[in-house]
Amino acid sequence: xxxxxxxxxxxxxxxxxxxxxxxxxxxxxxxxxxxxxxxxxxxxxxxxxxxxxxxxxxxxxxxxxxxxxxxxxxxxxxxxxxxxxxxxxxxxxxxxxxxxxxxxxxxxxxxxxxxxxxxxxxxxxxxxxxxxxxxxxxxxxxxxxxxxxxxxxxxxxxxxxxxxxxxxxxxxxxxxxxxxxxxxxxxxxxxxxxxxxxxxxxxxxxxxxxxxxxxxxxxxxxxxxxxxxxxxxxxxxxxxxxxxxxxxxxxxxxxxxxxxxxxxxxxxxxxxxxxxxxxxxxxxxxxxxxxxxxxxxxxxxxxxxxxxxxxxxxxxxxxxxxxxxxxxxxxxxxxxxxxxxxxxxxxxxxxxxxxxxxxxxxxxxxxxxxxxxxxxxxxxxxxxxxxxx
Numbered sequence: 559x560x561x562x563x564x565x566x567x568x569x570x571x572x573x574x575x576x577x578x579x580x581x582x583x584x585x586x587x588x589x590x591x592x593x594x595x596x597x598x599x600x601x602x603x604x605x606x607x608x609x610x611x612x613x614x615x616x617x618x619x620x621x622x623x624x625x626x627x628x629x630x631x632x633x634x635x636x637x638x639x640x641x642x643x644x645x646x647x648x649x650x651x652x653x654x655x656x657x658x659x660x661x662x663x664x665x666x667x668x669x670x671x672x673x674x675x676x677x678x679x680x681x682x683x684x685x686x687x688x689x690x691x692x693x694x695x696x697x698x699x700x701x702x703x704x705x706x707x708x709x710x711x712x713x714x715x716x717x718x719x720x721x722x723x724x725x726x727x728x729x730x731x732x733x734x735x736x737x738x739x740x741x742x743x744x745x746x747x748x749x750x751x752x753x754x755x756x757x758x759x760x761x762x763x764x765x766x767x768x769x770x771x772x773x774x775x776x777x778x779x780x781x782x783x784x785x786x787x788x789x790x791x792x793x794x795x796x797x798x799x800x801x802x803x804x805x806x807x808x809x810x811x812x813x814x815x816x817x818x819x820x821x822x823x824x825x826x827x828x829x830x831x832x833x834x835x836x837x838x839x840x841x842x843x844x845x846x847x848x849x850x851x852x853x854x855x856x857x858x859x860x861x862x863x864x865x866x867x868x869x870x871x872x873x874x875x876x877x878x879x880x881x882x883x884x885x886x887x888x889x890x891x892x893x894x895x896x897x898x899x900x901x902x903x904x905x906x907x908x909x910x911x912x913x914x915x916x917x918x919x920x921x922x923x924x925x926x927x928x929x930x931x932x933x934x935x936x937x938x939x940x941x942x943x944x945x946x947x
Contacts, residue, residue, distance in 0.1 A: 682716075
């Protein structure tokens with residue numbers, strides 16, 4: 559279905575759209591970046607030139623390769639230029655009405671065989687596709703930021719998506735040097751669903767004054783093996799992004815308490831303390847400020863890691879139980895999409911599934927909250943003495 563001659567269209571010239579365009583052009587495809595904002599297009603063009611220049615300096619690519627990528631990439635403010643495209647990937651604002659409008663227009667100007675994809679991280683592919691006459695040609699292809707560096711791409715067929723198209727899209731993105739996983743069209747797909755407890759349980763521990771932010775971050779790095787602590791990571795992502803994803807997933811799961819957002823994080827968003835990009839978030843990054851020191855209590859650290867990790871495993875287990883993705887794809891998604899030190903289900907086998915269930919049951923007994931209910935698959939596996947692998 560797709561070949562080296564397939565033309566790729568990208569809607570949106572922001573960081574995400576530009577990154578995906580660079581990946582496609584690097585793989586040898588003629589790539590058209592479309593945006594209604596001329597200034598944004600010019601900026602994207604300059605950024606690509608600078609980015610490729612740095613790669614040449616570092617000897618990651620040759621000057622000839624850089625020139626080829628530039629020559630394969632064109633920029634347009636006319637959506638009509640997408641008429642020759644075989645695949646179009648939309649990477650614009652996370653607003654369902656805007657996306658549906660764009661997809662409806664794309665379908666009206668492209669060929670019968672052109673596949674329309676959304677890079678959405680939290681909206682329903684099925685809902686986006688409903689705006690089209692041929693929803694079977696619509697799919698989710700979710701890259702992670704920065705698209706040029708992050709290896710993972712989630713492939714998400716909607717309810718109406720043709721399975722042949724889904725398989726062809728996965729093959730194409732694999733040929734671009736990415737690691738792909740297939741996920742059912744549910745809120746947050748794999749990564750943004752399974753990762754929620756990394757933030758929310760850390761926030762809960764902080765809100766309960768069991769440990770401060772620096773101590774929780776230190777514990778998750780020192781004893782959990784994570785590259786960044788949850789508060790550092792939220793500040794890096796930005797609360798305008800991280801909080802909104804949490805709130806979106808929570809609402810889409812009919813206000814399931816497992817995904818309930820934190821008021822502490824909401825207040826930062828309201829104060830416009832968005833993290834590193836604004837100089838303040840959970841931590842103060844302004845000049846002259848110093849980051850707080852953690853309380854290096856090993857017993858407390860192990861409690862923090864065990865609690866957060868068991869909540870993550872429970873979510874991964876539920877994702878497997880509900881058929882959203884396979885155990886292999888769930889573990890691949892978390893190691894390649896958010897750099898977890900191990901796949902969560904493999905980790906569960908190592909810790910002992912009975913031990914994970916015991917931790918969750920203890921939390922449930924203490925709190926009597928549905929937030930801590932153990933996945934039924936965990937209970938079944940303990941009874942049957944089974945492992946994930």
